[in-house]
Structure formats: C-alpha cells, structure tokens
Amino acid sequence: MPADQLSKTFKALADPTRRAILARLQLGEVSVLELAKPFDMSLPAISQHLKVLENAGLVARSREAQWRPCRLDAAKLKQATEWLDEYRRFWDGSFDRLDRYLAKSQTKNRKDKA
Amino acid sequence: MSKVKASTPADQPTVTFEREFAAPPEAVFGAYRDPDALKEWYGPDGFTITIIAMDFRVGGLLRFTMHGPDGTDYPNRIMYRDIVPGARIAYRHDSDVDDDPRGFEVTVTFAPAGAGRTLLTMCSTFPSIEARNAVMKFGAVELGMQTVEKLAAYVKG
Numbered sequence: 001m002p003a004d005q006l007s008k009t010f011k012a013l014a015d016p017t018r019r020a021i022l023a024r025l026q027l028g029e030v031s032v033l034e035l036a037k038p039f040d041m042s043l044p045a046i047s048q049h050l051k052v053l054e055n056a057g058l059v060a061r062s063r064e065a066q067w068r069p070c071r072l073d074a075a076k077l078k079q080a081t082e083w084l085d086e087y088r089r090f091w092d093g094s095f096d097r098l099d100r101y102l103a104k105s106q107t108k109n110r111k112d113k114a
Numbered sequence: 115m116s117k118v119k120a121s122t123p124a125d126q127p128t129v130t131f132e133r134e135f136a137a138p139p140e141a142v143f144g145a146y147r148d149p150d151a152l153k154e155w156y157g158p159d160g161f162t163i164t165i166i167a168m169d170f171r172v173g174g175l176l177r178f179t180m181h182g183p184d185g186t187d188y189p190n191r192i193m194y195r196d197i198v199p200g201a202r203i204a205y206r207h208d209s210d211v212d213d214d215p216r217g218f219e220v221t222v223t224f225a226p227a228g229a230g231r232t233l234l235t236m237c238s239t240f241p242s243i244e245a246r247n248a249v250m251k252f253g254a255v256e257l258g259m260q261t262v263e264k265l266a267a268y269v270k271g
Contacts, residue, residue, distance in 0.1 A: 089158065092118050094156055094158060097158070098155040099117075101145060102136070102142065105137075105151075
C-alpha cells in the first residue's frame with residue numbers, strides 16, 4: 001500500500017466519531033441524515049468526518065441514488081491490518097536469522113580464543 | 115511457533131516485540147552496528163540488502179536497499195537518534211524520502227537476561243493509540259467486527 005494511503009487510513013481511524021460511523025456502516029448503507037441521528041453533532045460536522053473517511057477510502061458514497069447512501073469499503077482497512085501482520089512476520093524472520101548469525105559468530109569467537 | 119512476543123500497551127501508541135538471544139548484549143548490539151552483520155540477518159529468509167552508506171553515530175544515516183524475494187527493491191533510511199553502546203539504539207526508519215508519512219520511530223534495547231543472554235526489546239511508535247488499536251485485530255473487535263475477513267466478506271456480499 002502506498003505510504004500516504006496507509007497514513008490516511010491511520011489518521012482516519014484515530015477519531016472516535018469516525019470509528020463509530022464505521023461501526024454503524026457495518027450494518028448496511030445509510031443516508032447522511034440517518035447516519036447523523038445518533039450523534040450529538042451538526043450535519044456539517046458529520047459530513048466533515050465522512051469526507052475524511054471517504055478520502056481514506058474507508059467509506060464510499062453512491063452517485064446513483066439521489067440520497068447518496070454511504071457504505072463501508074473495508075479493503076483499505078484490511079490492507080492496513082495486513083501491513084501490520086507483515087511487519088510482525090518481517091521481524092519474526094529477521095530475528096530468527098539474527099539468532100543464527102549470533103550462534104555462528106559466538107562459536108567462531110570461542111574458537112578464536114581457544 | 116514464533117519466539118517473538120508482541121505487546122500493545124494500553125497507554126502508549128506502540129507495538130513492542132520481545133525476543134531472547136543466546137548471546138551477550140554487546141554481541142547483539144554489535145550485529146546492529148556492523149554493516150557486514152546487518153547484511154547477514156536483516157530481513158526474513160529470501161531478503162537481501164545492499165548498504166549504500168552507514169554512519170553509525172547520533173544524527174548519522176544508514177541508507178540501504180532491501181531486495182525482496184520477488185525482485186522488488188525497497189529503499190530504506192535510518193536516522194540514528196540515540197546510541198548507548200551495548201544497551202540501546204533509537205532511530206527513525208523511513209523509505210528514504212523526507213517527511214515520509216510511513217516513517218516510524220523505533221527504540222531497540224539490549225538487556226542482560228542471565229548468563230550470556232540478551233532480551234531484545236523493539237518498540238515502534240504509531241501516530242496515536244487509537245490509530246494503532248484500529249489497525250490491530252483487536253481494534254477490529256472494538257468496531258464490532260470479529261475479523262477483518264468478515265468485514266471484507268460483508269463488503270463483497
């Protein structure tokens with residue numbers, strides 16, 4: 001995933017209102033009006049949050065229907081999670097190799113001293 | 115079974131890996147400091163690295179290219195922020211571009227763990243606790259999603 005995309009995903013997820021919006025959208029498509037109902041927030045404020053989620057690719061808005069329903073786009077979230085898994089796998093592998101390298105060089109040191 | 119223990123403290127925006135090595139702290143530290151050693155162990159099996167420049171001192175840079183098993187090259191840059199010989203290295207890691215949003219702050223500590231052994235702790239800092247949680251699997255649970263796969267399936271459906 002390109003660097004700026006990952007950063008956008010992180011940033012979009014950092015806000016509790018935006019995470020609540022994502023949780024709501026998990027249940028299905030809704031209009032902005034309906035989405036705003038449970039929040040103690042103005043419609044423009046909710047729209048602003050939606051814009052951040054849209055820019056991060058986490059939410060898509062249909063252009064077909066006039067009420068422009070919002071829906072969750074989980075692909076980017078999945079990419080961010082996979083990226084973290086990869087990071088862990090990367091270090092798992094590196095540390096295994098470091099372990100083998102150290103075993104080899106420790107043995108060599110002992111031989112050199114002997 | 116992985117020998118690496120990963121942890122995510124509730125009050126810090128970090129991901130920490132811990133791993134023990136059967137070598138003293140000086141030796142493990144040495145494997146980070148010596149470019150020939152780095153070439154031998156950095157990256158999982160199948161990866162190789164080419165070191166372009168290494169200036170191991172506070173403010174100095176390590177620039178290297180990582181070659182993936184599929185032939186993809188990844189530029190890397192490390193800027194050393196703090197070095198305590200045999201004990202600690204702190205650095206910023208990015209992909210060799212300025213203001214890289216994917217850059218990470220990393221601290222590696224080498225602690226004695228009994229006769230000739232070392233406990234290595236690698237701590238990477240995220241932009242915020244919430245951002246870290248949200249990308250972790252348990253962050254997905256917080257959102258009411260059991261797994262990210264379930265989420266993906268939902269979107270497809």
